[in-house]
Amino acid sequence: MAKEITSRNENYSQWYNDIVVKAGLADYSAVRGSMVIKPYGFAIWEKMRDQLDHMFKETGHQNAYFPLFIPKSFFSREAAHVEGFAKECAVVTHYRLKNDPNGKGIVVDEDAKLEEELVVRPTSETIIWNTYKSWIQSYRDLPILINQWANVVRWEMRTRLFLRTAEFLWQEGHTAHATKEEAVEEAERMINVYSTFAREWMAMPVIIGKKSESERFAGAVDTYSIEALMQDGKALQAGTSHFLGQNFAKAFDVKFLNRESQLEYVWATSWGVSTRLMGALVMTHSDDNGLVLPPKLAPTQVVFVPVYKSEEELAAVSEVVAKLRVELHSKGITTHYDDRDNYKPGFKFAEYELKGVPVRVAIGPRDIEKGTVEVARRDTLQKQFVSQNQLAETVVSLLDNIQANLYNRALEFRERNTTRVETYDEFKKVIAENGGFVLAHWDGTPETEALIKEDTKATIRCIPLDMPEEDGKCIVTGKPSKKRAIFALAY
């Protein structure tokens, strides 16, 4: 088999690519910087999407859909926003092709130039706020709590499967509120939803914090993020939620009449997570044998592999497997029975490890005799024999156990790789030699942050919301600081 995976030690980037491609999550496409999400990868994304969608609905949001194309002029309405995105926008300039008059092929028809060019959305604040203007007149129209599942395009110079592609899938929530307090509360509510999702479904520990001014979303007053630590010691921003203040309301002139019959600008939030979460999932749990999936997001939680010599043995095994699967299904567990006869069991074992199926059950003639099965867990690769009549309850607790173990393992890794430093020398040493999260005092200025980035490539990932106040001195300037920020090299 050409399914060998590069080890993490040898080449972490290659390891990541190997997992994504060889586990069947995604493929490179014929389009530069764009990928194909394959059925197995998409099945995982669907599980994420369904759960997030459920959580959005639970918090009062509705889905809607806004256009892919945004008139170019909309972008110039909000100054910071246009500056943030201008460099990576795909632009539609024409609407027709024609046969090349000079010979072969097809060319853009210059006669079909658009009056106003269209930007392929890199995010939808502008088109949405242009729309909200016509929806909002009074405080009775507020709040508006809308989410959309969509694709967006950001023309990145350098792309990586799931982590950064020219086109990606995401959801973007866009809400409008009558008061600042309500909007801030919404932005915080949604970053907490993301945090809960990451922890409970992805088994990925994250830190909730606020972005520094220079890392803030283009057009936001405050950006909250969840930050996760990958196995190579680099940080990954896994979700963001923005308090947009009245910036977009002012840019698009969205006012409402309050209870006192006064006109006010509307307060806004936006928040999103993307298929980047797939990359986070891979880099949080997987190992040199392949993908490792938390049971709650695994398309197949348990795979049955038969071991047999004769048709009779296969028939006997299949009969037992059928019964066991019914029992598991009744407990809400998803299973697959791999009875392909052109692959040996050993091949299948390796394949399901590569694909990260949480639990594998092997069953052969010896098990039929003894009334047992062999149960193997993907996270630790441990195997045990379990009697058939106890399989269902064993698997139920095993799946819970795996889900918890993955989280704990990732949390321990993060704690081992989180360092508090007091001096800049110490800071540089830790960033260069170990990586991970580095907690350091910072004077709060963009200048100092830029200097640190220049020196070390490390950036402020966030200022954690639950970071206790303490008196300290900025590691660079020595100026007083009340709180530590988290620094790291980042994706």
Added chain:
RNA sequence: CGGGGUGUGGCGCAGUUGGUUAGCGCACCUGCUUUGGGAGCAGGGGGUCGUGCGUUCGAGUCGCACCACCCCGACCA
């Protein structure tokens, strides 16, 4: 956009100082034997050698240009 690398059946690669029907492993198809950690044997199918131009009696091989992708940077989720 800078630096490095790679383009040869589906995948991974070999291909000598240019030389005749372009090979190998895996995968695929057929058959038999196998099956508790990536099976064996036999037979079989599949390639305008990334694209273009050039040098030459002759180009996978030499030259120039272009394209694509990967890795490392700068920029970003």
